[in-house]
Amino acid sequence: MASEAYASRNPDQVHTDVLLQARQACYKARDAFYDCVKNQSDKKPTELGCVGLLYPAECKKARLAYENSCRPSWVKHFDRLYCKEKRVQRLLDDKETRGGV
Amino acid sequence: MVPVSRFIFFASKHAPMQHSLSLLRRFSPSRNPQSRSYTKSTKHGGEKRETQHVYTIEEPQREKSYATFILPAALLGFGGLAAFLRYNDERRAIPRGETQKEQFCPGPVIGGPFSLIDTEKRVVTERDFLGKWVLLYFGYTSSPDIGPEQVKTMAETIDKLESQENLKLLPVFVTLDPQRDTPTHLRAYLKEFDPRIVGFTGAPGAVRQMALEYRVFFRKIEEDKDDYLVEANHNFYLIGPNKEVVKCFGPEYNAEHLTEAIAKEMKRKAAS
Structure with a gap:
């Protein structure tokens, strides 16, 4: 199995990118990016993120920092969570504006 | 039975009597054995009597026999159903006091050697x-x-x-x-x-x-x-x-x- 060979290939490697420091850095970059998306929500979202996430071009720098400090799978995971949350929020808002229908 | 007798009734009203009678004589006994048994059971003189007569007399009697049959049958059926339901309930019921013994069941086995x-x-x-x-x-x-x-x-x-x-x-x-x-x-x-x-x-x-x-x-x-x-x-x-x-x-x-x-x-x- 290729994956079993992977472990034996690097028997004593420590993946520092999931340890506390890197994790915190990733969370910080992630929050900065989502804050940017929130603040720039009046701009037209043109850039494509991971799982159908669209963000304005103004946040490109934050996005780059975010992608650099997190693993690609983590970025995907967080983007998915964000989209889900937004969808739920939209549905809730929709219900309110419709009022007594 | 009903369609046949209705046909007869209709025929006797609208068609010449003779015609309908000959028709009946020809078909009725052979095609419909039940009607024959009715004529016998009513004991009105058997086959030689006018078939027309037999039918007209027979009509209310048959209604009555149905009624006398249906009522006991329905009662019997209802009684049987009730008895069955009662029996089924008794069979499925858990007697009082035995619940603790019956409910004991070891849960799923979680864990094991590693x-x-x-x-x-x-x-x-x-x-x-x-x-x-x-x-x-x-x-x-x-x-x-x-x-x-x-x-x-x-x-x-x-x-x-x-x-x-x-x-x-x-x-x-x-x-x-x-x-x-x-x-x-x-x-x-x-x-x-x-x-x-x-x-x-x-x-x-x-x-x-x-x-x-x-x-x-x-x-x-x-x-x-x-x-x-x-x-x-x-x-x-x-x-x-x-x-x-x-x-x-x-x-x-x-x-x-x-x-x-x-x-x-x-x-x-x-x-x-």
Whole structure:
């Protein structure tokens, strides 16, 4: 199995990118990016993120920092969570504006 | 019967009598044996009598015979149905007083033997759990959010248990991702939360075997070569001194609730 060979290939490697420091850095970059998306929500979202996430071009720098400090799978995971949350929020808002229908 | 007699009735009204009679004589006895039996049973003189006559007389009588038959039959059928329902209820009912005996059922078997290696590369088996209270958690170090949170909860819980309740517990982290979580990496990861947490890893087959025994669901998602996530149910297992799983706690428990629940279980066991 290729994956079993992977472990034996690097028997004593420590993946520092999931340890506390890197994790915190990733969370910080992630929050900065989502804050940017929130603040720039009046701009037209043109850039494509991971799982159908669209963000304005103004946040490109934050996005780059975010992608650099997190693993690609983590970025995907967080983007998915964000989209889900937004969808739920939209549905809730929709219900309110419709009022007594 | 009804269509035939109706036809006769109709015929007698509208067609010449002779014609309808000859028709009846020709067909009725042979085609419809029942009508013959009726003519016999009514004892009005048998075949020689005018068939027309027989039918007209017979009409109300037959209605009556139906009625006399239907009523007892319906009563009998209803009685039978009621009796059957009563019998069925009695058969299915659980007699009072026997409920305790009947309901005893050993739950699903959770846990079992395993052979893995710890972060110091020593072989560990289920025998190392004997005589200790163990808080077991299945996770992986590459988890983006819930994994670190759960390990943090674990570290806080053992702290609280020791300081508030004076209870000792062996916290164990079993990785579901042994390909990437090598002993060295696992030690470095767990040291950041609490150095007392013991990390177990091992051959992928052995880890899978243990996860199966503890009924842990896990699968790789978002896979891209060596970068992937593992979807799992992030449950804690509280294991008693006899290696039995006492209780299982989901990720909805925070450190306070978990401490409370574990202390309750441990005290109950000590009291009994």
